[in-house]
Amino acid sequence: MTNMDFYNIAKKATRGTMFFTIASLALSLVQCTSKHQVTTSVAANNPDKGLKDYYKNYFPIGVAVSMASLHGSDSALIVKEFNSVTPENDMKMGPIHPSENVYNWKNADAIVDFAVSHQIRIRGHNLCWHNQEAAWMFKGPNGEPVTKELLLQRLKDHIFAVAGRYKGKIYAWDVVNEAVDDSDDTTQVYRKSNWYKICNGPDFIDSAFKYAHQADPNAKLYYNDYNSEHPVKREKIYKLLKKLIDDHAPIDGVGMQAHWKLNDPSPEELRKALDEVTSLGLKVQFTEMDITIRLPKPPPALGTMPAPTPVPDSGYTAQAEARQIAQYKMAFDIIRQYRKYITNVTFWNVSDRSSWLDGRGGGLLGGAAAGVNTPRVIRKAYPLLFDENRQRKKAYWAVVNF
Numbered sequence: 001m002t003n004m005d006f007y008n009i010a011k012k013a014t015r016g017t018m019f020f021t022i023a024s025l026a027l028s029l030v031q032c033t034s035k036h037q038v039t040t041s042v043a044a045n046n047p048d049k050g051l052k053d054y055y056k057n058y059f060p061i062g063v064a065v066s067m068a069s070l071h072g073s074d075s076a077l078i079v080k081e082f083n084s085v086t087p088e089n090d091m092k093m094g095p096i097h098p099s100e101n102v103y104n105w106k107n108a109d110a111i112v113d114f115a116v117s118h119q120i121r122i123r124g125h126n127l128c129w130h131n132q133e134a135a136w137m138f139k140g141p142n143g144e145p146v147t148k149e150l151l152l153q154r155l156k157d158h159i160f161a162v163a164g165r166y167k168g169k170i171y172a173w174d175v176v177n178e179a180v181d182d183s184d185d186t187t188q189v190y191r192k193s194n195w196y197k198i199c200n201g202p203d204f205i206d207s208a209f210k211y212a213h214q215a216d217p218n219a220k221l222y223y224n225d226y227n228s229e230h231p232v233k234r235e236k237i238y239k240l241l242k243k244l245i246d247d248h249a250p251i252d253g254v255g256m257q258a259h260w261k262l263n264d265p266s267p268e269e270l271r272k273a274l275d276e277v278t279s280l281g282l283k284v285q286f287t288e289m290d291i292t293i294r295l296p297k298p299p300p301a302l303g304t305m306p307a308p309t310p311v312p313d314s315g316y317t318a319q320a321e322a323r324q325i326a327q328y329k330m331a332f333d334i335i336r337q338y339r340k341y342i343t344n345v346t347f348w349n350v351s352d353r354s355s356w357l358d359g360r361g362g363g364l365l366g367g368a369a370a371g372v373n374t375p376r377v378i379r380k381a382y383p384l385l386f387d388e389n390r391q392r393k394k395a396y397w398a399v400v401n402f
């Protein structure tokens with residue numbers, strides 16, 4: 001019932017002035033109450049609360065971190081807002097294990113120490129990937145192509161060394177990353193990576209899970225991939241997961257990276273992907289969330305070349321902002337509904353000041369680095385919940401007000 005309805009009913013019920021006085025008083029009470037409710041809801045936007053606090057009854061909220069984020073303003077924001085971190089690059093095979101007997105523990109250790117000292121959980125990323133790989137692993141002792149047996153032995157040694165070192169500190173691992181093929185060819189389930197080619201099939205995926213479980217039996221083990229809501233890729237990921245389960249691989253769940261766009265995924269696609277994966281009895285973590293405001297470039301007209309210079313940054317327009325808010329709200333409304341299956345939501349980078357997406361598409365300075373004399377020449381993605389000054393964006397409030 002609206003205030004106006006209330007007023008009209010009262011007016012009909014009696015024409016006496018006295019009643020009107022009482023009705024007016026009652027109406028002010030109603031207004032007063034609704035004003036109070038507004039005040040309460042604004043108070044819920046307590047500046048002392050972080051994302052992790054709003055979601056404390058749902059799932060941990062994480063962020064990808066680098067060495068740079070452990071110091072200064074980013075670190076204060078991380079500690080306040082998040083209760084899970086993922087090293088963005090420092091635990092990947094190439095960076096952490098650049099040659100056979102060399103491990104770079106320094107950065108990974110620093111991130112682990114930072115998280116442990118702030119009682120923040122850690123997701124490990126990742127134990128086996130075709131990108132940022134340790135190139136030496138694919139060559140035999142005399143530079144010849146490595147055999148499958150030696151490659152799997154090296155994979156085992158690597159996983160035992162890395163997962164073993166952080167045993168008990170890293171609660172969940174992305175064991176295998178992005179092993180599924182991206183094309184529309186539904187018969188091509190697996191990416192033809194060095195791993196796949198040398199092992200002559202997807203065995204290495206099963207092996208990686210087995211080794212990770214042996215190295216740290218208590219860690220939760222995830223298969224991690226992007227575009228997991230797109231129908232063709234979704235079905236391929238499903239096939240891989242089903243195979244792992246049929247093979248009794250020790251898999252706990254799937255990482256949906258969630259590198260999303262303003263129109264992607266649709267709510268139906270997101271639900272379908274969640275329904276499918278959870279029907280296998282797997283948990284879900286959204287492992288690398290961001291929502292770029294950049295829309296796919298229209299294909300160049302026939303016979304023309306793509307523009308040779310980067311497209312200027314359009315800025316964070318009001319229209320893009322509104323669409324991003326709506327997409328974040330839609331996604332979190334659905335994610336909360338699936339809370340019993342969802343064990344983590346992690347953002348990929350801290351704030352719009354610096355996102356991995358900004359470096360893509362070529363370009364020079366941009367974002368916070370741009371000024372009067374250094375115009376923005378890259379197309380920034382503005383994909384996160386904190387702006388270039390690390391302030392909460394409106395999208396932040398759309399995610400925490402529920």
Ligand code: 9MR
Pocket residue numbers: 088089131132177257288356
């Ligand atoms: O954010 C990472 C960026 O700094 C690296 O240059 C890039 C190298 O491929 O990897 C980025 O992180 C990726 C993640 O490890 C796996 N999923 C896709 C992420 C974005 O490319």
